[in-house]
């Protein structure tokens with residue numbers, strides 16, 4: 053559940069953004085569009101398995117700071133980053149990583165080229181993209197369908213961010229950086245048995 057602080061920050065942000073989107077002689081966005089359309093324009097695209105690149109500022113600051121230059125996507129050697137479609141309103145052109153498709157390999161090239169600090173130049177172990185969760189009902193290692201350890205083998209922080217305890221993978225919450233390499237490697241499909249949820253500060 054979101055905290056009161058988060059909700060009030062979210063409302064403040066909406067108020068600011070609505071003001072920002074006021075045109076000419078006092079004609080506001082809310083006068084032109086229904087509330088649902090305004091909500092679609094303002095909502096963050098960040099959600100389970102759809103994450104900002106490493107080092108991203110908290111979401112409202114990120115959206116305000118990113119100039120949609122595309123350098124992070126251009127430099128990524130793995131093509132992990134995709135700029136959001138032009139149809140996405142205020143979010144258009146901002147970078148997103150769909151970790152089920154291509155995860156982040158934590159090479160940290162993107163943070164070096166971001167000209168605005170929207171992606172902070174943090175070390176890989178501070179990438180802060182999200183936190184992995186294992187669905188024990190779907191995970192083969194837990195439900196006994198196979199001796200699977202694909203997520204464990206894929207993790208760049210094996211035995212630190214993810215451990216094998218009695219042959220079952222366990223996420224270490226304060227060490228997982230949310231790169232999604234475990235998600236990409238999971239053989240259980242739709243949905244995966246391991247998924248990455250964004251940290252609270254990456255949600256609207």
Ligand code: SF4
Pocket residue numbers: 105106127128129130131132133149155156157158159160161162163
């Ligand atoms: S850290 Fe490397 S792999 Fe990850 S998104 Fe940035 S450039 Fe791509």
Ligand code: SF4
Pocket residue numbers: 117118119120121122123124125145146147165166167168169170171
């Ligand atoms: S490099 Fe920085 S400013 Fe440019 S699109 Fe990526 S996050 Fe935004």
Ligand code: SF4
Pocket residue numbers: 183184206207208209213214223227228229230231232233234235248
């Ligand atoms: S547990 Fe998954 S998301 Fe977390 S650091 Fe390891 S591979 Fe990345």
